[in-house]
Amino acid sequence: MSRAAADVIASRIKEDPRCVLGLATGSTPIGLYAELVNDCNAGEISFGEVSTYNLDEYRGLAGDHEQSYRHFMQKHLFDLVDVDPAATHVPDGANDDAEAACWDYEQSIFEAGGIDLQLLGLGHNGHIGFNEPSDEFPVNTHLVKLHERTIEANSRLFDHIDEVPREAYTMGVGTIMHAAEILVVASGSDKAQIVYDAFFGPVTPQVPASILQLHPNVTVIVDEEAGALCV
Ligand code: F6R
DSSP states (O other): OHHHHHHHHHHHHHHOTTOEEEEOOSSTTHHHHHHHHHHHHTTSOOOTTOEEEESEEETTOOTTSTTSHHHHHHHHTGGGSOOOGGGEEOOOTTOOOHHHHHHHHHHHHHHTTOOSEEEEEOOTTOOBTTBOSOSSOOOSSEEEEOOHHHHHHHGGGSSSGGGSOSEEEEOOHHHHHTSSEEEEEEOSGGGHHHHHHHHHSOOBTTBGGGGGGGOSSEEEEEOTTTTGGGO
16 A cells, blocks of 8 residues: 555655655555655655655644654655755644734645645545544644544543644645645545545545545555455
């Protein structure tokens, strides 16, 4: 799964060395980032002119906090490839002014000409970015209160569940849907049901990823376990 997904991103970088990538954190893309690091070290691709926008960041964590998504990206990709640090963007979790933080981020994506290829993982409840199940699809980058299940899932990375931030800044579903191309990755049997619901169930904000069925250019790459219900 990681190699196949890395090939999609590497091809895009080769086709357009100045492309704008939307990136995700979480366990699923770690192997994919390792593949891209290998490709870069082997001289097959260069991030020299690429710019990146991450989906989300915990509100209240500065970029140097070990559990911040900025830190995750530095560790798994940015510090290991030739990307220009100024061209890497993650919502500013240290900015307490939610309106400004979200507006600045949305503007910055717009000024970059929009996202060419957006990478997404899938939450067990169908969340994309931190867009949790809800009665509506949130459009733009916004402040969210995290669901208990998400806090629980993410607590594995913190010493104690009480340390997991309760809020985050995330691209909206509209921000994600404006990407020219979307690449979804999922692995493991615990993702099988949500992969099925997202891509074969009804389009509903109760399963935020289901809206991807309406996007004209989505590639879904899963391992056998995550794809088990789709055969
Ligand atoms: C991460 C993100 C989340 C994750 C999702 C799956 O930036 O936005 O939506 O993609 O929670 O996480 P993993 O890959 O850890 O199962």
